[in-house]
Amino acid sequence: MLMAAAPSEPTALDLFKLALELVERKQLQRTTELDDYFQQVLQSAKQLVTAPQNAAGLNAEVIELALALAANHELASDLCNVSSLSDLSPQMAGKVLREMDSRIAA
Amino acid sequence: MLPEVDLCLLRSNLRALASTPYFNQQVASYSEHLCSAIDHALTEAPKLSELSLRRLSETVWQAYQYLAGSISSEAPYEVQYCLEAALREWAKKDCLITTGFTYGPLAYHFNGLDPWKEVKALVPSFSAQHFDRVLVLIGVPRLYRHKPIFCIPLFHELGHFVDRHVGVVAYIRLNALQQGGSFNQVTLPPLHWAEHFADLFAACYVGRSSTGLLEAVVPNAPANQTHPASKDRIDLVEKFVNGISDPRLTAFEIALKNLGAPALKIRHTVPNLTSAYNDVRPVDIKSAAELHGLFDAAWSYFSVNESKPVSPMTNVAMSVEQFERTVNDLTEKSIRNYSTKEMWKAHAAP
Numbered sequence: 475m476l477m478a479a480a481p482s483e484p485t486a487l488d489l490f491k492l493a494l495e496l497v498e499r500k501q502l503q504r505t506t507e508l509d510d511y512f513q514q515v516l517q518s519a520k521q522l523v524t525a526p527q528n529a530a531g532l533n534a535e536v537i538e539l540a541l542a543l544a545a546n547h548e549l550a551s552d553l554c555n556v557s558s559l560s561d562l563s564p565q566m567a568g569k570v571l572r573e574m575d576s577r578i579a580a
Numbered sequence: 581m582l583p584e585v586d587l588c589l590l591r592s593n594l595r596a597l598a599s600t601p602y603f604n605q606q607v608a609s610y611s612e613h614l615c616s617a618i619d620h621a622l623t624e625a626p627k628l629s630e631l632s633l634r635r636l637s638e639t640v641w642q643a644y645q646y647l648a649g650s651i652s653s654e655a656p657y658e659v660q661y662c663l664e665a666a667l668r669e670w671a672k673k674d675c676l677i678t679t680g681f682t683y684g685p686l687a688y689h690f691n692g693l694d695p696w697k698e699v700k701a702l703v704p705s706f707s708a709q710h711f712d713r714v715l716v717l718i719g720v721p722r723l724y725r726h727k728p729i730f731c732i733p734l735f736h737e738l739g740h741f742v743d744r745h746v747g748v749v750a751y752i753r754l755n756a757l758q759q760g761g762s763f764n765q766v767t768l769p770p771l772h773w774a775e776h777f778a779d780l781f782a783a784c785y786v787g788r789s790s791t792g793l794l795e796a797v798v799p800n801a802p803a804n805q806t807h808p809a810s811k812d813r814i815d816l817v818e819k820f821v822n823g824i825s826d827p828r829l830t831a832f833e834i835a836l837k838n839l840g841a842p843a844l845k846i847r848h849t850v851p852n853l854t855s856a857y858n859d860v861r862p863v864d865i866k867s868a869a870e871l872h873g874l875f876d877a878a879w880s881y882f883s884v885n886e887s888k889p890v891s892p893m894t895n896v897a898m899s900v901e902q903f904e905r906t907v908n909d910l911t912e913k914s915i916r917n918y919s920t921k922e923m924w925k926a927h928a929a930p
Contacts, residue, residue, distance in 0.1 A: 485692060486744055489701055492635060501629030506704040526758050529751055530840030537747035541754040
């Protein structure tokens with residue numbers, strides 16, 4: 475907006491968070507586009523955290539997730555051994571979601 | 581409302597929109613793809629989770645608001661033409677600019693949703709996955725839809741899209757974190773970075789007029805959680821336009837370079853329109869750079885004469901309403917003449 479605040483604007487990470495929400499609520503259909511998307515964003519973000527100079531051509535959500543991982547060590551630790559949605563339990567997905575929300579709200 | 585019911589209603593309304601003779605072909609194609617996705621989702625509905633269906637419904641609802649504002653007879657065609665020209669250099673994918681209408685004063689906005697990305701992920705096994713178009717969702721007060729100089733803030737809103745599309749502000753913050761938070765980058769609120777980038781993106785194309793409305797309406801607005809102070813925004817644009825260095829400009833420069841994106845630089849030439857507008861004639865635009873610079877020139881012409889408008893032809897005082905209409909109509913006509921000539925050239929080329 476030009477001059478006023480928007481209370482809940484969509485962010486580049488909305489879809490990534492939706493995937494986590496589906497796992498948390500046990501509503502995820504396995505082997506979906508969403509899982510492929512989750513894997514690609516997470517893997518690229520982890521690589522970007524270690525080599526931020528290699529950012530050319532990356533999607534905005536990869537950069538935003540890399541920022542979240544770099545800024546929140548607990549989130550980074552939670553996702554350290556995760557590469558796909560099937561690696562997440564509903565409880566862990568919920569925890570990751572809350573970590574992401576706390577970071578984004580900060 | 582149940583998501584299935586809303587999806588059925590949205591589908592029939594999208595089909596009705598797509599069948600109007602005033603629909604842009606690209607917008608019609610997008611709407612048809614949305615309808616196909618809804619068809620598929622409803623067929624598969626028993627298999628889709630309640631959350632997925634609800635999210636799909638919300639996504640299509642949002643897309644519908646902007647697609648409905650993009651019927652040719654309603655859309656700010658001339659301004660969209662200029663925005664498309666600006667976006668071409670920055671877009672990493674096929675993008676389609678759509679405008680939703682708002683009804684409040686200064687209610688310009690950018691909506692960061694990418695509807696097709698969501699639809700693809702939410703409706704698995706949908707067969708039209710090869711279709712991949714990013715919808716750019718920007719909002720403009722309907723009152724101004726045919727008032728080009730009051731649509732200048734749409735360049736700022738397009739700047740927000742480019743920031744999200746390229747990841748500029750997120751990258752600046754990531755880079756600063758990795759380097760130990762040098763020169764206060766992390767402590768400047770991220771939304772302030774985003775506003776500065778949007779201002780500067782707009783200034784590349786429309787110069788100082790990018791902050792003209794701020795100066796005219798809220799020159800002394802203090803900083804808040806989401807926006808820097810107006811004075812700070814105006815000062816940074818002034819520095820950029822005058823080639824004066826600033827750590828924030830340097831941060832944007834480095835980020836864009838590392839992201840492989842185009843640089844922030846002046847991309848407009850201000851045409852001299854005084855003589856033409858004084859004669860109540862459209863100005864002859866000769867290049868894309870002049871097309872963008874027209875906004876700065878028209879805004880200046882309007883601002884300078886707004887307080888005491890006089891008809892240049894008769895030297896008789898005219899109402900602000902007449903003056904505003906004349907300047908906006910001439911600007912709209914100047915853009916349309918240029919776009920018609922360019923389309924003619926494109927079709928005449930062998």
